[in-house]
Amino acid sequence: MLELKDICFNRDGKVILDHISFVLDTNLFVAITGPNGSGKSTLAKIIMGIEKPDSGTIFFDGKDITNLSIHERAKLGISFAFQQPVKFKGITVYDLLKLSAGKDVSKKDVCFILKKVGLCADAYIDRELNSSLSGGELKRIEIATVLLRKGKLTIFDEPEAGIDLWSFNHLIDVFKNYQKRENTITLIITHQERILNIADQILLLKDGKIAYFGPKNQIMDQLYQDCNCPFMEGGCDYECRG
Amino acid sequence: MNVEDKELLEKVSDTKDFQSMAYNIRKDGKAVERKITEDVSIVNKEDGSGIDIYIKESAKNAFVYIPVLLTKSGLEDVVYNDFHIGKNAQAIIMAGCAIRNNANKNSRHQGIHRFYLEEDSKVKYIEKHYGEGHGSGHKVLDPITELYLGKNSTMDMDTVQIKGVDSTVRMTKAVLEEKATLTISEKIMTAEEQYAKTEFEVDLKGKDSSAHVTSRSVATEHSHQLFISRLNGYNQCYGHVECDAILKDEGTVQAIPEVNAQHIDARLIHEATIGKIAGEQLTKLMTLGLTEAQAEEQIINGFLK
Ligand SMILES: Nc1ncnc2c1ncn2[C@@H]1O[C@H](COP(=O)(O)OP(=O)(O)OP(=O)(O)O)[C@@H](O)[C@H]1O
Numbered sequence: 001m002l003e004l005k006d007i008c009f010n011r012d013g014k015v016i017l018d019h020i021s022f023v024l025d026t027n028l029f030v031a032i033t034g035p036n037g038s039g040k041s042t043l044a045k046i047i048m049g050i051e052k053p054d055s056g057t058i059f060f061d062g063k064d065i066t067n068l069s070i071h072e073r074a075k076l077g078i079s080f081a082f083q084q085p086v087k088f089k090g091i092t093v094y095d096l097l098k099l100s101a102g103k104d105v106s107k108k109d110v111c112f113i114l115k116k117v118g119l120c121a122d123a124y125i126d127r128e129l130n131s132s133l134s135g136g137e138l139k140r141i142e143i144a145t146v147l148l149r150k151g152k153l154t155i156f157d158e159p160e161a162g163i164d165l166w167s168f169n170h171l172i173d174v175f176k177n178y179q180k181r182e183n184t185i186t187l188i189i190t191h192q193e194r195i196l197n198i199a200d201q202i203l204l205l206k207d208g209k210i211a212y213f214g215p216k217n218q219i220m221d222q223l224y225q226d227c228n229c230p231f232m233e234g235g236c237d238y239e240c241r242g
Numbered sequence: 243m244n245v246e247d248k249e250l251l252e253k254v255s256d257t258k259d260f261q262s263m264a265y266n267i268r269k270d271g272k273a274v275e276r277k278i279t280e281d282v283s284i285v286n287k288e289d290g291s292g293i294d295i296y297i298k299e300s301a302k303n304a305f306v307y308i309p310v311l312l313t314k315s316g317l318e319d320v321v322y323n324d325f326h327i328g329k330n331a332q333a334i335i336m337a338g339c340a341i342r343n344n345a346n347k348n349s350r351h352q353g354i355h356r357f358y359l360e361e362d363s364k365v366k367y368i369e370k371h372y373g374e375g376h377g378s379g380h381k382v383l384d385p386i387t388e389l390y391l392g393k394n395s396t397m398d399m400d401t402v403q404i405k406g407v408d409s410t411v412r413m414t415k416a417v418l419e420e421k422a423t424l425t426i427s428e429k430i431m432t433a434e435e436q437y438a439k440t441e442f443e444v445d446l447k448g449k450d451s452s453a454h455v456t457s458r459s460v461a462t463e464h465s466h467q468l469f470i471s472r473l474n475g476y477n478q479c480y481g482h483v484e485c486d487a488i489l490k491d492e493g494t495v496q497a498i499p500e501v502n503a504q505h506i507d508a509r510l511i512h513e514a515t516i517g518k519i520a521g522e523q524l525t526k527l528m529t530l531g532l533t534e535a536q537a538e539e540q541i542i543n544g545f546l547k
């Protein structure tokens with residue numbers, strides 16, 4: 001279980017997260033959505049410990065983790081796939097995936113995960129994580145680093161970004177299966193209708209506040225109504241029906 | 243060579259199994275072991291200043307191993323090694339210098355290595371430098387490498403200074419003829435009060451010659467590094483120098499590029515990136531469960547691998 005209590009985060013005189021509170025039970029697939037700049041990534045970083053909130057508390061499985069460092073939270077089973085993957089000169093895909101697994105995994109296991117995210121393993125496993133990899137390739141590898149951790153709480157920040165549509169259907173199945181594991185929570189930040197559709201619950205952020213949190217059925221209709229959806233300023237991020 | 247010498251030798255060798263190759267092991271200023279093969283001959287210079295190594299024309303995968311050990315504190319050792327690579331020959335040459343200095347006088351080794359590559363030859367050259375010892379005497383390595391790349395020849399040079407060298411001034415000069423290709427990869431790590439200066443000067447003389455120089459270094463504690471490169475393009479050619487340095491603690495690095503295009507079709511690039519480890523790299527590894535110190539170690543090891 002993950003609980004956020006009254007989380008506030010201000011920077012440069014700007015309110016980025018404004019008294020955020022919610023509880024997520026296990027065996028739940030939650031999609032976080034909202035306009036650009038609404039605070040989604042910041043919220044994810046606060047859960048992972050990358051950013052420290054100005055006030056508020058975070059509980060994970062009943063334990064107050066507000067003051068735990070990133071790696072201590074990682075050890076508790078929280079993992080996070082970055083919106084923008086990080087490059088490392090000299091570190092290969094295999095090296096990084098071994099670190100992700102936290103043990104010596106065989107090339108065979110690593111290949112299995114790479115195939116899951118749609119990469120032909122042989123061609124990638126010994127490549128360096130530098131700019132010679134395309135944006136979509138780096139993104140898939142980033143997703144693989146998180147899948148390998150088999151975390152209890154897994155956050156994906158816009159996993160669809162840069163991934164071609166054809167592979168995306170397949171990736172959706174990967175997320176679904178990943179969430180089927182017992183006692184886990186999957187949190188996906190997304191602008192994609194098809195991911196919103198497989199979520200159990202949707203959390204809508206707007207201007208650093210929760211504009212909606214609940215079952216998807218009720219909100220989806222509103223999101224679809226027309227392109228001037230009520231929660232969006234300056235147009236809607238979603239593909240609209242009809 | 244005693245057991246300790248053999249251990250020291252392993253610090254600068256990728257291989258324990260050099261018995262099948264041609265080799266010349268130099269210890270404290272004298273050749274102590276030598277072997278030649280069908281494709282490789284090794285001859286003393288008449289004035290005693292060093293050796294000439296000849297690789298036969300069209301030799302396939304000729305291996306040569308030329309390490310140097312310095313174990314006497316206070317020794318100043320200078321040696322000239324000239325490599326003559328015959329037409330169309332392919333050779334792998336491993337050199338290296340390991341210094342152990344357990345007393346308080348300075349020990350210094352200067353290897354002047356000259357390579358003459360004839361047409362269509364190919365050389366892979368690996369050089370490792372290492373120092374150890376608990377004395378206050380400095381371990382100093384000042385290598386000079388001169389490369390003459392004949393028409394269509396290829397040279398691939400890997401140089402690594404692993405640790406423990408108090409002061410190094412390394413000079414590498416190259417002249418490339420038509421269609422010759424030179425790739426240099428340098429890796430240096432300095433700590434304590436160490437100083438490393440590396441200087442590259444590449445003359446792209448022949449049409450369609452090309453050179454790629456990559457330097458990756460880490461300067462920690464109070465160490466200082468200076469990187470100087472001079473790329474001269476005298477013809478239609480391509481030259482690329484990339485200097486990447488990571489700073490830690492109070493370490494400092496200075497990079498001075500000089501690109502000199504003397505021909506309308508010369509294309510020369512210099513890139514230098516100096517800074518501490520990117521925060522997001524540390525963060526990513528910490529989300530995988532590593533502590534900050536472990537993350538830093540992984541990033542540096544990978545960078546210098
Ligand atoms: N450390 C910081 N200092 C200053 N401003 C920040 C900081 N972190 C985030 N912000 C600002 O907070 C706002 C929310 O950023 P955040 O990255 O969380 O948005 P987001 O909802 O993930 O947007 P997107 O959909 O574009 O990814 C933005 O306006 C951003 O510029």
Ligand SMILES: [Mg+2]
Pocket residue numbers: 040041042083157
């Ligand atoms: Mg974001």
